[in-house]
Amino acid sequence: MRIHKEGYAIIAVAILIWALLNGLVWETREPYFFVFMLLISTPVLALTIRFFRYPEREINSGDKTILAPADGQIVTIEETTETEYFQDRRLQVSVFMSLFNVHVNWLPVAGKIKYVKHHNGRYMSAYLPKSSTDNERTTTVVEMEDGTEILVRQIAGAMAKRVVTYANEGDTMEQGGELGFIKFGSRVDVFLPVGTEVTADMCEAVTGRQTILARLK
Template sequence: MNIHKEGRALLAVLFSILLGLNLGLFFLLNIPSHWTGIIGAISLILFLFFLQFFRNPSRKIEMNDKQILAPADGKIVVIEKTTEDEYFRGKERIQVSIFMSPINVHVNRNPVTGLIKYFKYHEGKYLVAWHPKSSTENERTTLVYQIHKGVEILVRQIAGAAARRIKCYVQENQSVIQGKEFGFIKFGSRVDLFLPLDAVVKVEIGQVTQGGQTIIAELA
């Protein structure tokens, strides 16, 4: 199992703390063996939870310049026409939102190959990720990909009630490749896509996605 770089230091510290706690209870306090077994089991479960959260599985990406791939693992919670004010200045777009639970892989991947035309980080609140206002009021990062002249899609990383750290590894005027990692969100969150109106959506509400694998939409 590959472990994401965002989790390596945390996992090392957590392992040291849990190991020290269990050794201290066993050798110093001399508590009954059945209690040391219970505490050891709880410690193991806790460590495995964090371990699976920071997993970074290898993905074989089939690149296609007509397809928009899922930027995240999770579940489709929104598909609707709406207006986007930050970059598209109130123009109507198709919004597709993916909710990422704590058990999902939290690596974010470029949905297309193109140029990062716009990048902005926003401080904000920590409403639950499925709250309607989380897209505009929560801590978030907005990226706009220019695929070719006149065709742009917007991707927004959104922090949730538990996800309080968004990492983004790209910047404006950087060329990126479809399926490659562009960021990471810790502990439950959401990713929104704003697509051209003539894009053909290929997913449905409740569908489970895999980052870099699931086809979200096809461009006209």
């Protein structure tokens, strides 16, 4: 287990604040107050560090398999109209990430990056359906070797203020390659061709890079 690079600056600031806060409390010479502050501030610091963890995992790859792009819970499996890129009916599978999940995002398939676009927006709860179109988000489209296009949308949540995407148009990336990171509570939507076999279930807990969400026909 290592710390993701997106957490370096935030963790450094968190450690500095923790040290200064507890140092000031120590100067009051109130031992009970000092212990109280340690008991409150130390778990917060530990949770901040834990949020940016980056686990080492084997990729459960396959030419026709769609991997989970993130850790979390399946909150949507439905046919819907995708209006940004495809402008037609697609099968949407969405993974909601709580504060306690790993927040690294991975590509569900291998291929060439055809489209990347960041949108500013609101910060509603990422669990809500309208967060897919109203919240801050980044849309990435991957063209597979057989020409199939898969859209992945990273969506900021109520506490998230930044969606980070590493993919660039024209890049060729492997399945399970690092797509990006969303800071503090979020969701990832995957839009698949209608008729794709979904192997995950509603409310199922999935593991990024390993759980198979669906299989292309």
